[in-house]
Amino acid sequence: MNRIFKGHSLIYSALYKRGRVCLLMALFIIIAQGSQAQCDIITDLKKDKLTELSLYFYPSTLRMANLDKNEEFNRLIQDIKKLVFYRMNGKFEMIDLYNIYQELQSNDFEEYVVVDGPKQKFYLLGREKPTETIGLALIEGQYYIFDIAGSLEVKEIPKLYKYISQNDSTFKNKFSQLLDLAAVGQNMAENNHR
């Protein structure tokens, strides 16, 4: 009887340990999948060495960027899980941008807004599950890509735009500040590299 009990105990113990290992593995897979929530098409650009500058924003860093403590800005970013901002390098060309655009469309991304002009281009695409918004832009000969995981409070965009245009001489001025921020990020990255 005791032998049978001991045998059962050993089997249960082995199953318990195996179960824990399985549970840990499952958790690891879930976490790994969660961290890959952002689209591979965009994150691969960094791996392919097509980016000149990469900035990553999380809810905490986005709130920190709101120096004026603007409520609309906070509402706009409240459901954003991660924001990736890339400034592309010289290897990235117009045809690469179109290829990304088409690849995104074949990966369930839908077209939201397209601006195609002689001086600037902007493509905004999104998908619902998982919620992700991607912007591809060409401004003054420089390519930019941003990828937002999580939802953007669409209603707040006009209010934010109004706020920016009322409190700044021009929207461009504010945008240039963002680009300055990008330059600061680049300097920091270069200093860290040294």
Place this chain on the structure above:
Amino acid sequence: MKKLTVIAIAMMWSVSSMAQDNAITKYFSKYVADTSFTKVTVTSKMFSLFTEIEGEDEAEKEVLEALSKLKGIKVLRSENPTNPKSLYMGAVGTIDKDSSYEELMSVEDGDENVKFLIRDKGSIINELLMVVGGKEEFIIMSLFGEIDLKQIAKLSKVMKMKGMNHLKVLDSDDE
């Protein structure tokens, strides 16, 4: 490479404009390949996002409801064209040939001419078309979907698009 890029742009525009019944797709596709023109498209998907938003007050609710019924916006804009007046006259002449468009309003002054036209099916307006011919620019904008004439003035305030400010006169709340 430049040829490839132009073909890619034309393909993208034609795919996005498929199954959309509006004047720009119908009559002004020749400007799509013209790289001096800025082309803007806002799709129905973008407007459908407004259906999930709750307005804070009655006025905001009305605007959001009006926005959610839109199927899209298409804009063609040329800055500093060689002859903006002839572009304007050509566009108006093309639209005039189509009897389904009815003139809603026109503004003519020394600096710019603006014409608004609508296309309706019964009591529902399916398209609002705006043609602007200024001294230095030419714009055609098509707003399509289900458009409430009473809401047009309110939408024009939200959109802040050049020329649309003339529609403010239609807003009965401003009287």
